[in-house]
Amino acid sequence: MTSKTTVTNEPATSPSTPTGHATASVAAILSEAAARYPDDVAVVVGPQRTTYRELWQQSLAYAGALRARGVGEGDRVAMLVPNVADFARVYYATLALGAVVVPVHALLKRHEIEYVLGDSGSSLLVCAAPLLVEGAAGAQLAGVDVVTVLAPPATDAGTAVVPPAPDRLESLAAEAEPLTTYVPRQPFDTATILYTSGTTGQPKGAEGSHFALLQQVDTNLMSTFDMRRGDVLLGALPLFHTFGQTCTMNTGFRAGATIVMLPKFDGDAALAAMVEHGCEVFMGVPTMYMALLDAATRSEARPPFRYAISGGASLPLAVLAKFEQVFGAPVHEGYGLTETSPVATFNHVGRPPRPGTIGTPIWGVDVEVADSSVEDRIVLLPHGEIGEIVVRGHNLMNGYLDRPEDTAKAIVDGWFRTGDLGTKDDDDYLTVVDRTKDMIIRNGYNVYPRQVEEVLAQHPDVTMAAVFGVPHETHGQEIEAAVVLRAGATVAPEELVAFVSDEIAAYKFPRVVHVVDALPLGPSGKVLKRDLVARFGAQEAAVTPS
Numbered sequence: 001m002t003s004k005t006t007v008t009n010e011p012a013t014s015p016s017t018p019t020g021h022a023t024a025s026v027a028a029i030l031s032e033a034a035a036r037y038p039d040d041v042a043v044v045v046g047p048q049r050t051t052y053r054e055l056w057q058q059s060l061a062y063a064g065a066l067r068a069r070g071v072g073e074g075d076r077v078a079m080l081v082p083n084v085a086d087f088a089r090v091y092y093a094t095l096a097l098g099a100v101v102v103p104v105h106a107l108l109k110r111h112e113i114e115y116v117l118g119d120s121g122s123s124l125l126v127c128a129a130p131l132l133v134e135g136a137a138g139a140q141l142a143g144v145d146v147v148t149v150l151a152p153p154a155t156d157a158g159t160a161v162v163p164p165a166p167d168r169l170e171s172l173a174a175e176a177e178p179l180t181t182y183v184p185r186q187p188f189d190t191a192t193i194l195y196t197s198g199t200t201g202q203p204k205g206a207e208g209s210h211f212a213l214l215q216q217v218d219t220n221l222m223s224t225f226d227m228r229r230g231d232v233l234l235g236a237l238p239l240f241h242t243f244g245q246t247c248t249m250n251t252g253f254r255a256g257a258t259i260v261m262l263p264k265f266d267g268d269a270a271l272a273a274m275v276e277h278g279c280e281v282f283m284g285v286p287t288m289y290m291a292l293l294d295a296a297t298r299s300e301a302r303p304p305f306r307y308a309i310s311g312g313a314s315l316p317l318a319v320l321a322k323f324e325q326v327f328g329a330p331v332h333e334g335y336g337l338t339e340t341s342p343v344a345t346f347n348h349v350g351r352p353p354r355p356g357t358i359g360t361p362i363w364g365v366d367v368e369v370a371d372s373s374v375e376d377r378i379v380l381l382p383h384g385e386i387g388e389i390v391v392r393g394h395n396l397m398n399g400y401l402d403r404p405e406d407t408a409k410a411i412v413d414g415w416f417r418t419g420d421l422g423t424k425d426d427d428d429y430l431t432v433v434d435r436t437k438d439m440i441i442r443n444g445y446n447v448y449p450r451q452v453e454e455v456l457a458q459h460p461d462v463t464m465a466a467v468f469g470v471p472h473e474t475h476g477q478e479i480e481a482a483v484v485l486r487a488g489a490t491v492a493p494e495e496l497v498a499f500v501s502d503e504i505a506a507y508k509f510p511r512v513v514h515v516v517d518a519l520p521l522g523p524s525g526k527v528l529k530r531d532l533v534a535r536f537g538a539q540e541a542a543v544t545p546s
Contacts, residue, residue, distance in 0.1 A: 021186060022186070022187055023184035023185060023186065023187070024184070024185060024186070024187040024210040024211055024214055025095060025096075025098075025182050025183070025184055025185050025191075025210055026092075026095050026191045026192075026210050026213050026214060026250065027059075027092050027095040027096040027182035028182065028214075029092075029214075029217065029250055029253050029254050030052070030055065030056050030059060030088070030092045030253055031056060031096075031181065031182055032254075033052045033056075033253050033254065033256055034052040034053050034055065034056035034057075036256065037052050037229060037256040038051065038052055038053035039051055039052075039053065040052055040229070040230070040256055040258070041258045042054075042055045042088075042253065042258065042259065043055060043085045043088060043235075043258070043259050043261060044258060044259070044260045044261065044277060045083075045084050045085055045260075045261045045263070048085065050085050052253075052256075055085065055088060055089065055092075056092070057178070058089050058173075059088070059089045059092040059093045059096060060093070060096060060178040060179045060180070060181075061093075061173040061174075061176070061178040062089050062090060062093035062169055062173050063093040063094070063096040063097050063178065063179040064173060064176040064177050064178040064179055065093075065147075065169055065172035065173040065175075065176045066093055066094065066097060066099070066124070066126075066169075067097055067176070067179070068172065068175075068176040068177075069124060069145070069147065069172065070123070070124075071094070071097055071099050071123065071124060072097065072098070072099065073097065073098035073099065073183060073185075074098065074099065074100065074189075075097075075099045075100065075123050075124075076099065076100045076102050076120050076121050076122040076123060076193065077090075077094040077099050077100065077101060077102065077122060077123070077124050077125075077126065078102040078103075078104050078116065078117055078120065078122040078124070078125045078126070078144070079091065079094070079101065079102070079103055079104065079125070079126045079127075079240075080104040080106060080108075080113070080125060080126070080127040080128060080131050080135045081106075081126065081127070081128045081131075081149060081239075081240075082106050082128060082130075082131070082239075082263040082264070083235055083236070083238065083239050083244070083261040083262055083263050083264075084128070084261055084263055085261070086128065086149040086150065087239045087240075087249075087261075088239075088249060088253075089149075090126045090149065090169070091103075091239075091245075091249075095182065095191060096179055096181075096182035096183065097179070097182075097183055098182075098183035098184075098185055098189075100190050100191065100192065100193060101191065101192045101193070102116065102117075102120045102122050102192070102193045102205075103192070103194060103239070103240035103241075103245065104116050104117075104125075104135075104195075104240060105195070105238075105240055105241075106131060106238065106240060108134065108138070109134050109138075110134045110135075110137035110138040110141060111138070111141065112138070113125075113134060113135060113137075113138025113139070113141075113142075114138045114139075114141040114142045115202065115203070116138075116195055116203070116205075117138060117139060117142035117144045118142045119195075119202075119203075119205060119401070119402075120193050120195075120205055120401065122142075122144055123144065123145070124144065124145050124146070124147065125138075125139045125144050125145070125146045125147075126146075126147055126148070126149060126169060127139070127146055127147075127148050127149075127166075128148070128149055128150075129148050129149070129150060132146075132148060132166075136166065145166075146166040147166055147167050147168065147169045147172065148166050148167070148168055148169065149168070149169050149170065150168070150170060185210050186210075187209065187210055187211035188209045188210070188211055188398065189209065189210055190207040190208065190209060190398055191208055191209060191210045191213055192207070192208040192213070192245075193205040193206070193207055193208075193401055194206050194208060194240075194241070194242055194245075194338050196338055196339075204400040204401070204403055204406060205400060205401035205402075206338045206339050206397045206399075206400060206401075207397055207398040207399055207400070207401055208242075208341055208397055208398070209397075209398050211394070212341045212394060212395050212396065212397065212398075213246060213250065213341055215341075215364070215394040215395065216246055216250075216251075216341040216342075216343060216394075216395050217246065217250050217251045217254045218254070219343075219362050219363050219364060219365075219394075219395075220247065220251045220343060220362075221251060221254060221255055222363070223348065223362070223363045224334075224343065224346050224348055224349070224362050224363070225247075225251065225281075225309070225346075225349055226281075226306065226307065226349035226350065227251060227252065227255045227257060227281060228255055228256075228257070229255060229256035229257065230256065230257065230258070231252075231255065231257040231258070231280050231281055232257065232258045232259075232260060232277050232278050232279045232280055232281075233248055233252050233257050233258070233259050233260065233279060233280075233281050233282075233283065234248075234259075234260055234262070234270060234273065234274050234279050234281075234282055234283070234284075235248050235249065235252075235259040235260060235261035235262065236261075236262045236265045236270050236284065236288065237283055237284065237285070237288075237525075239261075241338075242336075242337075242338045242341065242342040243283070243285070243311055243312055243336075243342055244283075246341060246342060246343075247283055247309070247311075247342070247343065248283055257281075258277075260273055260274070260277045260279060265288060265291070266291070267288075267291030267292050267294055267295035268295045268298065268299070270288070270291070270292060270295070271292055271295040271296065271299060271301070271303070272299070272301075274303035275299075275301040275302065275303050278303065278304055279303045279304075279305070280303075280304055280305060280306040281305070281306060281307065281308070281309070282303070282305060282308040282309070282329075283308070283309040283310075283311075284308070284309075284310060284525075285310070285311065285312035285313060285525030285526070286310065286312070286313050286314070286315045286316065286319060286525070287464065287519075287521060287525045287527075288525065289308075289310060289315060289319050289320075289323050289331075290319060290463050290464055292323070292327075293319065293322055293323060293326060294463060294486075296326050296327070302326075302327055302328070303327070305327050305328065305329035306329065307329050307330050307331070307332055307349060308323065308327070308329050308330070308331045308332070309331075309332055309333075309334065310331055310332070310333045310334070311333070311334045311335065311336065311342070311343075312525050312526055313525070313526045313527070314333075314432055314450050315331065315333055316453060316454050316457035316465075317355055317356055317454055317457075318454070318457040318458045319457055320333070320355055321355070330352075330353055331353065331355075332346065332347040332348075332349055332353045332359070333346075333347055333353065333355075333357070333358055333359065334346035334347065334358055334359055335358035335359070335389075335420075335430070335432060336395075337416075337418060338397075339396065339397045339410065339416055340365075340391050340395045340396060340397070340416060340418075341395040341396070341397070342395075343362055343395070344361065344362065344365055344367050344391045344393075344395065345358045345359045345360060345361050345362065345365075345367050345430050346358070346359040346360070346362055347359035347360075348360065348362075354429055356431060357429045357430060357431050358422075358429075358430050358431065358432055359429060359430070360427075360428040360429055360430070361393075361428065361430075362395075364393050364394050364395075365391060365392070365393030365394065365395055366391070366392050366393055367389060367390070367391050367424075367430060368380050368381075368389075368390055368415075368424065369381045369385065369386070369387040369388065369389060369390070369422060369423060369424050369430075370387050370388050370389075370390045370415070370417075371387055371388070372387055372388035372421070372436060375409075375412075376412070377412060377413055378390060378412055378413045378415045378417075383423075383424050383425055383426050384423060384424075384425065384426075385423065386421055386422070386423050386433055387421065387422070387423075388417055388418065388419065388420065388421060388422075388436060389418045389420045389421070389422045389430065389432070390415040390416060390417055390418065391415065391416045391418060392414050392415045392416065396411065396416055397416075399411070419435060419436045419437065420432055420433075420434070420435055420436065421433040421434050421435070421436055421439065421448070432450070433448045433450065433451075434448040434449055434450045438468070438529055440467075440468070440469030440477050440479055441469075441476055441477055442469070442472075442475050442476060442477050442478065442479060442507055443475050443476065443507060444476075445507045445508075447469070447479060447507065447508050449466070449467035449468060449469075449529075450467075451504065451508065452467040452479070452481065452500060452504065452508055452509065452510060453465045453466065453467050453481075455499075455500050455503045455504060456481060456483060456496065456499075456500060459491070459496060459499055460486075461485050461486050461489035461490075461491040462483050462484070462485060462486070462491075462496070463484050463485065463486050464483065464484040464519055464527075465481055465482070465483045465484075466481065466482050466483075466519050466527045466529055466532060467479065467480070467481045467510060468480060468481075468482075468529045468532050468533050468536075469533070470533055470536060470537040471537060478511055478512075479508070479509065479510045479511060480510050480511065480512040480513070480514065480532075480536055481496070481500075481510040481512070481513045481514070482513075482514045482515075482516050482519060482532050482536070483496065483513060483514070483515055483516070484515075484516060484517070484518060484519060485515060493512070493513040493514070493515060494513075496513045497509065497510060497511065497512075497513055512536075514536055519532075520532065
């Protein structure tokens with residue numbers, strides 16, 4: 001049955017809220033937490049501890065400085081800040097003004113920054129001092145003004161040499177009149193513009209509304225996660241990305257939790273920080289789980305985990321099982337995208353998780369499987385069939401900024417087309433098979449890389465694996481893999497090929513395995529398979545077993 005549900009694809013842009021209309025602001029998350037838990041610690045960064053009262057007062061002071069700099073309702077403010085307390089201050093300061101936050105990936109180079117600033121129409125860039133070399137250069141190219149905030153504390157890795165510093169936001173805040181509260185917005189006004197990773201073409205800015213982000217946080221707390229006041233969370237997921245921003249920061253602050261921020265993720269440092277501060281909840285992407293397992297071989301100390309949350313990409317079952325064994329905590333896997341705010345499905349805490357699945361839809365959200373070959377409408381498939389995962393509900397973005405055609409292709413009949421292939425069983429549990437674009441077709445047979453990666457992950461010498469297809473004259477595509485080995489491992493590529501070929505059908509196993517020092521990762525920790533295809537696609541097969 002085809003749904004005719006529609007969603008609002010165009011954000012409200014009126015500069016003021018009419019009397020009598022409902023209002024909403026993501027800034028209320030920190031404002032309310034400061035009122036309810038003023039003396040609780042909100043953020044820990046190295047030796048620095050900031051209470052909720054202090055964080056909100058500092059955010060209001062930053063908002064006053066931004067207002068003095070000309071920022072008002074509906075303006076776009078870009079921020080290039082790592083995981084430190086200043087991220088929260090700038091984020092909530094911008095929202096308190098009724099402006100729109102445009103987080104920028106901390107590893108982008110100047111021309112990439114220029115693109116984000118120009119495409120988003122940002123009027124100002126707030127840049128952390130260590131990132132000014134690229135940030136200031138990108139802002140200059142885009143013709144955008146820059147203010148800076150302090151560098152991360154000394155516990156972070158060294159800082160870069162920077163050009164003469166722009167005005168410091170801290171100094172401007174000391175001279176400006178702070179806000180006394182936040183400016184209310186209409187529920188579907190845009191709160192954030194988050195840029196997708198751009199797997200094809202230029203990145204697109206997904207507009208998240210105040211309503212969608214607030215509803216996501218409340219749904220996470222009421223019926224999805226198990227999070228409460230006083231919990232200690234590791235803030236290692238990049239806050240410029242939707243997973244860390246919404247699930248860790250916004251949800252954590254809404255609950256009254258303490259977030260231990262790491263400016264840069266490292267397995268050993270993360271494990272030490274979680275042990276030191278007694279982290280009960282860990283949120284991470286699969287590469288972080290692998291790094292923590294590696295760190296656990298060098299330390300017997302363990303945090304008091306209650307449970308762990310995995311998202312961003314499929315967690316190999318072998319890694320999930322090993323994590324639960326080593327850390328003594330269940331792993332609850334979920335699924336979502338930037339365009340869905342992000343959580344769409346989850347192995348809800350309070351029920352035993354089903355390893356290998358992404359759980360069931362969260363409250364108020366429908367997730368189904370549709371025929372991916374039908375583009376102009378949504379044709380839902382029966383349970384058990386493989387198709388494209390589609391989502392509708394309160395968590396959808398307003399649309400892609402200034403891209404109505406892309407928005408219309410992505411949101412059809414009120415359903416967001418994810419581009420991911422999956423199945424749904426009779427108990428409503430969904431399983432991701434693979435990305436539509438990552439599926440390999442060899443000799444006319446569909447090969448799903450995730451299935452092959454699951455086998456590689458079972459080999460004792462393999463820490464990370466990525467399977468991808470390269471062009472081939474005879475087969476259409478040939479299957480190859482790139483793996484990272486454990487320290488000291490000496491297994492040969494030919495042995496890995498044989499290991500996989502013993503476990504799966506002949507048309508599925510990789511004919512070539514490349515041993516690499518590291519896999520290329522995107523901002524959310526996903527492996528960039530397009531980079532692997534570009535790197536290895538032109539090379540002749542070095543290993544071609546019969």
